[in-house]
Amino acid sequence: MRTDRLVAVLLMLQRREQVTAAEVAKELEVSERTARRDLDALAMSGIPVYSVQGRGGGWRLLGGARTDLSGLTESEALALFLAAGPAAPGTPAVRSALRKLVRALPEPFRAQAEAAASSLLLDPRGWDWNRAAPPPPRFLDGLRDAVVRGVQVRLGYVDSAGAGSERIVHPLGVVAKGPSWYLVAYTETGRRTFRVDRVSSAVPTDRPVLLPAGVDLAESWREIADDVELRRTPPVEIHGTCAPDGIDHLRTALGDHLETGGVTADGRITVVIRGPSEYGLAGHLAGLVEWLDITSPQGVRDHLAAIGNSLAERYGGTATPGRP
Missing domain, CATH: 2.30.30 (SH3 type barrels.)
Structure with missing residues (x-):
């Protein structure tokens, strides 16, 4: 909302003494045109804001005016930043709006508030979901x-x-x-x-x-x-070889799970692929068999064969789209 932006701009002027339209635009994530309109609106509303022209110019508060619009105590500022931090349960839009407002807070609240925003992380993927949630630890x-x-x-x-x-x-x-x-x-x-x-x-x-x-x-x-x-789960390690023109496809599909080695006598590239399970990896690799030849373990080869048989049974009588 524009009212929130005008308050934030005024607080920026209090904190920095002089700002440019480009700085306002970057801080509040708006266009420079919008930032200039907001600065003009402050001046037209009777707030003592004026522009300094020329090189090194910008916008200032006349006489270093101070109007504390935040009305926040230090503890309230910290609480607001915690609400805008990475563990906040609100939507990304809500957290973004809170961060924009708190970034404009006057000192001395800002430094500790910024530390509060990054002090807590919420990872919803628990290692043991069978445990009931205990009360917060003492310390x-x-x-x-x-x-x-x-x-x-x-x-x-x-x-x-x-x-x-x-x-x-x-x-x-x-x-x-x-x-x-x-x-x-x-x-x-x-x-x-x-x-x-x-x-x-x-x-x-x-x-x-x-x-x-x-x-x-x-x-x-x-x-x-x-x-x-x-x-907790030792990774499955798959060994095989890949045609040279398929290596880029493997890198795209597997990322850090792929390790490449030397070149075999017939020009293929040795590869090692790591992942959490044989079946999961087989399903992931099934679409890459045009280039990939798995040599071990046998369990992955068996899974690939079963996947291939299932695909052939279901789609074997269907012509490939775009082909005779």
């Missing part, structure tokens, strides 16, 4: 607060064997996966994942976290979850 709020404030934590932890330990961790974020909560953090030995219900103590320090440059909670969790899935 969950304290750990999230440490993530938002960007401080190290002295963490007490009890592992799956019942052994207790204590260490300093650098929290990256908290993840809800199914009924369980996990803390993703860095330690002196690298990235670690901790079940929050096994945390026995969590004492924040006044020292800032030290994290690798560019580290991201969502990407880190994808890597962790993929590694867990691989260890």
Whole structure:
């Protein structure tokens, strides 16, 4: 809505002192023409907004005027950013609108609010859906607060064997996966994942976290979850050869599941394909048999033969479209 944009533009002017139409357009995800109209509308409404012409020009508030339209306390700003974060249950459009508004919040709320937006991740694909959802773990709020404030934590932890330990961790974020909560953090030995219900103590320090440059909670969790899935279900490994003109098709269809090797005497390329099950892979590879010859395991070859027989029985008497 335009009213929301005008409020956001005014808050941007308060925070930055001067903005250009291009900056407003980028921040609010509108066209520069729309941004200029909004700036003109503010000026025409009696708000002391004026333009500075020439190189290095832009729009400013006369006399550095301050009109705090947010009306938000620090805790309310944090709550709003949490609602706009990656774990928010609302629609993408709602989260986008919230992010646009909160990006225009004046300091000192903005830095911690942005940290709050990336402190929590919701992964709906639980590893154990038979478990009833327990109440939130005791130290969950304290750990999230440490993530938002960007401080190290002295963490007490009890592992799956019942052994207790204590260490300093650098929290990256908290993840809800199914009924369980996990803390993703860095330690002196690298990235670690901790079940929050096994945390026995969590004492924040006044020292800032030290994290690798560019580290991201969502990407880190994808890597962790993929590694867990691989260890839970050892992948099936298929060996075979592929005609040279089919390699691009295999790469497109299989992505990271495909590993290519050397060239055989007859010019074919050796391949290794990994996946979760023989039958699933056979079904995926059935459309690639024009180029692909599976040599092992025999189970995959049997599945492919059965799929081929079923296709022939159902479609064998039907002419191929476009062919005699």
